[in-house]
Amino acid sequence: MASATTDRPLHDLLFGRDPGEAVPTHAHARELIANVPHECERLAALLRRADAILVGTGAGWSADSGLATYKDVADVPALRAVDLSYYDLCQTRWLREDPAVYYGFWGYCLSSYRRATPHEGYRIVKKWSEDLCNRTPRFRERFAAAKLSPVFIYSSNVDAHWHRDGLFTEDATFEFHGTCEDWCCSGSEAEGRMSPCCQDIWPVPADFHFVIDEKTMRAESKESAEPNESSASEMPEHGGCPFSLAQKLGNPNRPRCPRCRSLLRPRVLHFGDGKFFEREGERERFERWAECVFDCMTLCSAPLGDGEKDPAKHVLGASAGASSGDIYEDKGAKGGEEAFCLAVLEFGCGLNVPSVRRESERHLDMYPENCVLVRVNPDFPLVLEKEPRQRIEIMAGALEAVRAADALLRGKEPEVPKAKPREPLPKPEAKPRARSGSRAKKG
Template identity: 25%
Template sequence: MNDTALLEQAAAWIRAADGLLVTAGAGMGVDSGLPDFRGPEGFWRAYPALRHHGFSFEDMANPAGFARHPKLTWGFYGHRLALYRATEPHEGFHVLKRWAARMPHGAFVFTSNVDGQFQRAGFAPERVAECHGAIGTLQCLDACTHDLWSADGFDPVVDEARCELVNAPPRCPRCHALARPNILMFGDWNWVDRRSAQQERRLAAWLHGVERLVVIELGAGRALPTVRRFSELNGPRVIRINPREHAIGPDRGIGIADGARAALLRLDALLRDA
């Protein structure tokens, strides 16, 4: 199919659907100005101080870093926390909300992003499943308890030139050990998955009730294919939107070579004209 035919097919699926499953990777946030850390150069452009230290994204996204370099690791996560809080979700989020509002079962989000942007855009928290956790939720570094708590009371102050946390880091209220974001990291044996597991149970129950599902996948790459696999498991009406990695088998769906915001706005224009 050519580009116009792909968009028309996608629009027809959206019109006919009674439920919208949104699956999203890092590319969804890029149009809001968020970094996606694609490759070491992309990571170091976002955090140049860490090039000096010789740290990669894998080094920082590792629970061992909190014990070895607590100021630096919390500098990285504290900066991200503040950035996500200050970022306004792009227009594409609101397009998805409008489409879902017309469907009997609404929408559910499955995302590997930890930034909380869907909730900031107005998606109900109980309709979002974050398979890698969330930066706005904290846990004990030592997992002395499976309790989780909000990071709302923590306002990180970061020396960006050094990528170091200046103020006191959050602590576990039970054992007073260092706290960390409830994000699944590399080599992470202490990640408390209770919240994510509960979200995914709600998603499974919602899927069970939907008869004419359409899946819109946004900015999910092949490097960590969790989101892509979940999309395809819920085919065959998958609309994969990705500027570079949009290929998908014809028995699973269609691929649109574009960024998330641009493709959603183009689709919305088609749906409005119908």
């Protein structure tokens, strides 16, 4: 069903919101899809010119590795049977109300992320990073002095795939929603509200896994293995690893904090989560990277903010993106060959969790003539209220767009991304949300 006035398909967002103009009309979607090859050419040309790259990734990026997006991550028969959604399960209160539900879900997520193989796009982005560092980009010494790469990953994904096999180091990534590979104290043993005793982080050992009943998606506890006073004293011989101790006690489904014996939780941002914390130094590194970008922009007298917008000063030329036949190549001289160029590449970031989209747009707002935002999304590729020279809108999947742009960079014939507008969905009926704890079977 589509709106009679806007002809926009309705999308089933996590919270039932109407995305409004962020969704292209059916007619506009057809134009965007027809224009995908040209937009991939613009992306390749931008990469050749870029002095720094910010890569933002959301759930749609991980989907190309076979992982579920937000609204589908809890879409399994056992959880549908008890009417539990991702929103319901991503709550720390389950640690007290029904830990078997909590560990069943998060243990399933951890296992799914580990089984999945990061798709080819990760290594292509790594090649782009190496290409940028190996050529002689202007301003590179600014990043080198700060011990930072000119390419930075800003991701809301919690699968830790950017670090798989040493792909990117912590110095070049900010996983601001945390990761399922890190666990921490939940404070479940505290009186009253859950209050963690510390912000220690315990990585999950590679050989550890939760024991989950696939029919019920529950990770039950063995009562006889519940902790006692002596279990805490055994912690040192297990290298301080609560997961190893839980395995030794025969109860891997209940890892506990070695300090206060509260149940552990993944260091992942939950809904209504006032106890989530970032890894030390993560945000500071990203801010230092952003400061390097700002310093480089200042050195080349880049216009700052909308008040200084001037098409004649655009880093890729005044007419960049103005027509369907226009490509960025050979336009740099008009915008100033000495100008600093920031490419913001955003892959698979939807409207359920728009944090990456906002960060991308913040950089574009700050550097209106020296930054280009590339938004790759099969449903929501629009960059609203920006000039054509400032945006590249690719209505396709992340991996196919990355492959196409990389083929163009290597002088090869790209495989044209195949996309089609999503079929419209019926508008969901609004209904009050019941307290989810009452719907799950206890035991």
